[in-house]
Amino acid sequence: MKLRIDHKSHVPLHLQAEELLRNLIADPQYADGKFLPNEVDLARELAISRTTLRQALNKLVYEGLLIRKKGIGTRVAESSVSSKSKNWLSFSQEMKARGIPIKNFELHVSWAYPDEAVANFFEITTQKKVLKLERLRGRPEGPFVYFVSFFHPRVGLTGEEDFKRPLYEILEKDYLVIANLSKEEISAKAAGKFIAGKLEVEPGSPILFRKRFVFDQGERPIEYNLGYYKADSFVYTIESRRE
The missing domain is CATH 3.40.1410.10 (Chorismate lyase-like)
Known part of the structure; x- marks a missing residue:
């Protein structure tokens, strides 16, 4: 899946990142427990800071859609x-x-x-x-x-x-x-x-x-x-x- 942030958009970067992450979660490639790309690579691909990316990730972790483990990575929560x-x-x-x-x-x-x-x-x-x-x-x-x-x-x-x-x-x-x-x-x-x-x-x-x-x-x-x-x-x- 091609990931892209529109840096000229009036929509804040963290909200765009959040929407992209939601699309990733819905993609069969990442469904039910699969790990997302690591933060460094993902932030680099989107051309945003890790702080901005984490803001989006934290929102989805809070909603129960993602699970983050220190030193391991962030994966998609299984379908509950x-x-x-x-x-x-x-x-x-x-x-x-x-x-x-x-x-x-x-x-x-x-x-x-x-x-x-x-x-x-x-x-x-x-x-x-x-x-x-x-x-x-x-x-x-x-x-x-x-x-x-x-x-x-x-x-x-x-x-x-x-x-x-x-x-x-x-x-x-x-x-x-x-x-x-x-x-x-x-x-x-x-x-x-x-x-x-x-x-x-x-x-x-x-x-x-x-x-x-x-x-x-x-x-x-x-x-x-x-x-x-x-x-x-x-x-x-x-x-x-x-x-």
């Missing part, structure tokens, strides 16, 4: 999907931003009576039906996550929406509901028979289980989401900053 907790994007938007193609294997919409956990979160009774959205999603070659979402009746969803669109885009553009705050609980558990069947793993296999509680700008509850992830296909990254 990474998600950051500090990232207000829907799953579709986040995967698109990372260049990861996503396929919907199943999509079911229904109206259901909430259990006590959902009803208590929404502060409604268990006798009031809520919209339930179930989605089995993953790469084209197979599913790796099963989502179950419940929505507060106040949001106004009818069930007729095109849920192939990004969820938070639907809420914001169609219903003027802005998802502003997310609180999450993450744990490991063994897959039951139902979830194992969805994710195409053996019952009892380890999975990542995430509860997400989503609030609007007034900190009113709008979504109760459960996510079941294949443990060998997904990495959940948490960013913390000391104040």
Whole structure:
């Protein structure tokens, strides 16, 4: 693959380098654990400083797309999907931003009576039906996550929406509901028979289980989401900053 930086472009050099590195990562020549050219050779080929190149490399290491080992080199991370907790994007938007193609294997919409956990979160009774959205999603070659979402009746969803669109885009553009705050609980558990069947793993296999509680700008509850992830296909990254 021919690598080239446009030194006359208004786009900063480190951003151009980052885009080139993303293209390298997507190239079958470097996919799934292959080492990139060493920094000295790569910086020389691009006619940029190693500092500029490292700025681009560090961004992709942080995103989990590259793995760097001192004295060994930088290689492409094997194909697991990474998600950051500090990232207000829907799953579709986040995967698109990372260049990861996503396929919907199943999509079911229904109206259901909430259990006590959902009803208590929404502060409604268990006798009031809520919209339930179930989605089995993953790469084209197979599913790796099963989502179950419940929505507060106040949001106004009818069930007729095109849920192939990004969820938070639907809420914001169609219903003027802005998802502003997310609180999450993450744990490991063994897959039951139902979830194992969805994710195409053996019952009892380890999975990542995430509860997400989503609030609007007034900190009113709008979504109760459960996510079941294949443990060998997904990495959940948490960013913390000391104040």
